[in-house]
Amino acid sequence: MFDKYKPLKKILITGANGMLAIAIKNALSGCDVYAFSSQELDITCSQSLHKKIATVQPDYIINCAAYTAVDLAETEQEKAFKINAFAVEKMAQIAKQYQVTLVHFSTDYVFKGDAAMPYQPDQDTDPINVYGASKLAGEKAISRVNGKHYIFRISWLYAANGKNFFKWVAGTDVKELNIVNTQTGSPTSAIDVANFINHVIDNDPKNYGIYHFTNQGEMTWYAFAKAINQKLDLNKTINPVATFKTDAKRPAYSVLDCKKTEQVFNYSTPSISDGLDRVVARYKS
Numbered sequence: 385m386f387d388k389y390k391p392l393k394k395i396l397i398t399g400a401n402g403m404l405a406i407a408i409k410n411a412l413s414g415c416d417v418y419a420f421s422s423q424e425l426d427i428t429c430s431q432s433l434h435k436k437i438a439t440v441q442p443d444y445i446i447n448c449a450a451y452t453a454v455d456l457a458e459t460e461q462e463k464a465f466k467i468n469a470f471a472v473e474k475m476a477q478i479a480k481q482y483q484v485t486l487v488h489f490s491t492d493y494v495f496k497g498d499a500a501m502p503y504q505p506d507q508d509t510d511p512i513n514v515y516g517a518s519k520l521a522g523e524k525a526i527s528r529v530n531g532k533h534y535i536f537r538i539s540w541l542y543a544a545n546g547k548n549f550f551k552w553v554a555g556t557d558v559k560e561l562n563i564v565n566t567q568t569g570s571p572t573s574a575i576d577v578a579n580f581i582n583h584v585i586d587n588d589p590k591n592y593g594i595y596h597f598t599n600q601g602e603m604t605w606y607a608f609a610k611a612i613n614q615k616l617d618l619n620k621t622i623n624p625v626a627t628f629k630t631d632a633k634r635p636a637y638s639v640l641d642c643k644k645t646e647q648v649f650n651y652s653t654p655s656i657s658d659g660l661d662r663v664v665a666r667y668k669s
Contacts (some may be wrong), residue, residue, distance in 0.1 A: 392416040393585060396426055396442035396484075398475075399449030403546030404489065407578035408446060415585065418442065422449055427471040430478075432498070437478050444585060445479050446487045447472065453495070455631040457515040467517035473525035480531030487581065492539035492569060492598075494520040495563075497635020502602075504641050505537070505594045510568045511631035523594065534584065536577075539640055540608075544667035545572035548659075549605070552621075553612045554667060558560065565606035565624035569638045570598035573659035575597075581650055591648050596640035599659040615664045 393415045399405050400419035409419050418440045425436050427449045437445065450469040451457065455474050472488065479486040493516035494509040511517045526533050542550035549571075553561065580597055603611070606624045642653050 393444065394418070394419070394442045395446060395585070396440050397446045397448060398422075398425055398435065398473070399447070402448050403543040403548060404541060404574050404577060405446075406545060407446035407543060407574040408448065408550075411575075411578035411582040412585070413532050414582075416634055425449075427475060428466050431475045432590055434477060434478050435470075437484065438480055441482065442484055443591065444485045444487055445475065446581065447475060450487065450489070452515070453584040454460060454513060454515045454634075455654045456512065457518065458631045459517045461518075463516050464514055464518040465521060468515075469521035469525055472522035473529065476526045476529035476531055476533065479496070479533070479621060480529055483532070485532040485534070485592075486526065487534050487536070487584070488522070488526055489577075490523050490535050490537045490594075491516060491519045492537060492640055493599075493635060494523065494537065495635055495638055497567075497637050499637055502639040502641035503596070505596055505644055512635060515632060516635075516640035527594070532590070533592050536581075536597045536645075538577055539598045539638060540569045540571040541574055542571060542663065544663050546574075547569070549608065549662060550612055550667075553609050554616055554618065558620075560621040560623065561609060562603075562623045562625045562628070563609040564626070565604045566626050567634050567636055568602050568636075570600070570602055570606050570640065571656055571660070572598045573654075573663050575662045576654050576659045580649075580651060580653070587649065589648055595645045596642045597641050597645055598642060598651065598659065599631050599656040600653050600655040602639045602644065603656065608656075611645075611660060614665075616667070
C-alpha cells in the first residue's frame with residue numbers, strides 16, 4: 385500500500401492576505417500550503433524571494449501579490465511596474481532555476497476595450513492605463529523567461545472579504561448609487577478562480593502559456609450592482625450613469641473568451657449568476 389502513497393503537493397502562495405490568496409488557500413485543502421503576506425515576503429526583494437523559494441522547495445508558486453490600485457497607478461507608475469513587472473520577472477527566473485511551476489494572474493485591462501466580441505488569449509494587447517501596462521509587462525517577462533508557467537487573465541474580481549465592488553455595494557450606507565453602465569465585462573468570483581486553480585494543480589496538463597478565466601457571461605457595472613442589490617435584498621436605488629470621473633481610463637468592453645481554458649483544462653467555467661450566489665452565501669454566513 386505504501387508504494388501508492390503520494391506526497392502532498394507543496395504550494396507557495398504570495399500576497400497571502402489578499403482576497404484571491406485567501407480563497408485559494410481555502411480551496412487547496414489537499415495540498416501542503418506555505419502562504420506569505422507582503423510583510424512576510426516582499427516580492428520586490430530578490431534576496432528574500434530566492435531564500436523563501438529555496439527553503440520551501442515548492443512544486444508550484446501561486447503569485448497573488450500585485451499592485452492593483454488602478455487609479456493610483458497613474459501617479460505611482462514606478463511602484464506599479466516594480467511589483468507587477470520587475471518583481472514578477474525575478475520570480476519567474478528563480479522558479480525556472482528550481483524547476484517550479486509559476487501560476488500568475490493578469491487582467492482584462494491588458495486590452496484596449498474597443499472590441500465587439502470577447503477577447504482571445506492570443507489577441508493583440510493595447511492597455512489604456514498604467515495598471516494594464518504594468519500587468520502586461522509582467523506577462524511578457526514571464527513569457528521571456530519561459531519556465532513552467534501559467535498566466536491566467538481574470539477580470540472584475542470580487543469576494544465576500546477584502547476591498548472590492550461587491551463589498552462596497554453590500555456595505556455602503558448610501559441608499560442611492562450612481563453606477564456606470566458604459567463598461568462591460570465579466571464579474572468574477574474569487575471562490576471560482578480558487579476552485580479552478582485547485583483543479584489545475586490536481587490535473588496539470590503542463591500546457592503552459594496564457595489563458596483566460598472569468599465567470600461566464602457579460603454585464604455592465606450597473607447591471608452587476610443591480611444583481612448584488614437584488615440577491616442581498618439591500619433595497620438600494622441603483623441609477624445608471626454614462627460616465628464616472630476616475631484618474632485612469634477603463635476599457636469599455638473587456639470580456640474574455642475562456643474556450644481555450646475550458647478545452648485545455650477540461651473545465652466548465654461557472655456563470656456570473658452562480659459565482660455571485662456563492663459569494664452572497666459566504667457573505668451572509
